Amino acid sequence: xxxxxxxxxxxxxxxxxxxxxxxxxxxxxxxxxxxxxxxxxxxxxxxxxxxxxxxxxxxxxxxxxxxxxxxxxxxxxxxxxxxxxxxxxxxxxxxxxxxxxxxxxxxxxxxxxxxxxxxxxxxxxxxxxxxxxxxxxxxxxxxxxxxxxxxxxxxxxxxxxxxxxxxxxxxxxxxxxxxxxxxxxxxxxxxxxxxxxxxxxxxxxxxxxxxxxxxxxxxxxxxxxxxxxxxxxxxxxxxxxxxxxxxxxxxxxxxxxxxxxxxxxxxxxxxxxxxxxxxxx
Numbered sequence: 575x576x577x578x579x580x581x582x583x584x585x586x587x588x589x590x591x592x593x594x595x596x597x598x599x600x601x602x603x604x605x606x607x608x609x610x611x612x613x614x615x616x617x618x619x620x621x622x623x624x625x626x627x628x629x630x631x632x633x634x635x636x637x638x639x640x641x642x643x644x645x646x647x648x649x650x651x652x653x654x655x656x657x658x659x660x661x662x663x664x665x666x667x668x669x670x671x672x673x674x675x676x677x678x679x680x681x682x683x684x685x686x687x688x689x690x691x692x693x694x695x696x697x698x699x700x701x702x703x704x705x706x707x708x709x710x711x712x713x714x715x716x717x718x719x720x721x722x723x724x725x726x727x728x729x730x731x732x733x734x735x736x737x738x739x740x741x742x743x744x745x746x747x748x749x750x751x752x753x754x755x756x757x758x759x760x761x762x763x764x765x766x767x768x769x770x771x772x773x774x775x776x777x778x779x780x781x782x783x784x785x786x787x788x789x790x791x792x793x794x795x796x797x798x799x800x801x802x803x804x805x806x807x808x809x810x811x812x813x814x815x816x817x818x819x820x821x822x823x824x825x826x827x828x829x830x831x832x833x834x835x836x837x838x839x840x841x842x843x844x845x846x847x848x849x850x851x852x853x854x855x
Contacts, residue, residue: 820835
């Protein structure tokens with residue numbers, strides 16, 4: 575995997591022992607290759623919960639070690655892309671030696687011109703500026719797509735999970751778009767109830783409020799992970815018989831459907847709910 579670093583005098587000393595041709599390639603791409611330690615690669619793939627069902631795309635794949643590890647130890651398939659033809663050729667030979675050519679492919683191409691839609695997991699080790707440029711495109715991917723990096727973050731998008739084993743490793747889960755005004759219907763004791771729901775979203779962070787008839791109702795403990803949204807509102811129609819409503823649902827475009835739990839313990843009841851977006855943010 576490739577590490578995109580700001581070139582400075584340190585790299586002059588690193589590149590001096592290299593052949594003139596090899597040094598010219600790295601200066602041309604302005605992206606010196608520094609291999610990621612295998613223990614960090616394994617933590618990235620573990621954090622992304624990679625399985626044989628996943629298709630991993632490694633952006634800036636360097637010598638191919640991330641994708642080869644994903645195939646060897648996690649059973650995944652995938653594609654690695656890199657601008658450096660020499661590194662791509664090295665990756666192909668390494669994949670042959672590892673016996674994983676049936677599961678991985680390496681291409682010499684620009685990561686910004688690569689179709690990312692088939693990925694369920696994307697691995698990266700890129701400069702902050704490159705990460706910032708990628709951020710809008712990554713947010714357009716299918717909700718639930720996992721993005722994992724180490725050392726560098728995706729601009730102001732906070733990671734869902736971070737760990738530290740030799741290096742800082744970050745995981746983001748592409749969130750569904752839930753911002754806007756929703757009309758929510760739920761089945762409660764006494765019959766079906768409706769409420770309006772106003773949601774504000776910044777990446778996976780969601781806040782907002784609801785309204786039963788003419789009474790506002792705050793949203794508590796909101797969580798958005800991929801296409802799964804959960805939050806709590808208080809059913810306060812009867813002040814002497816208030817109960818928390820724990821809603822969990824799956825976002826499918828302009829519809830959210832799921833189940834809610836009213837109350838706790840032996841008094842808890844389970845009900846269905848559905849919301850439709852009536853106004854985008």
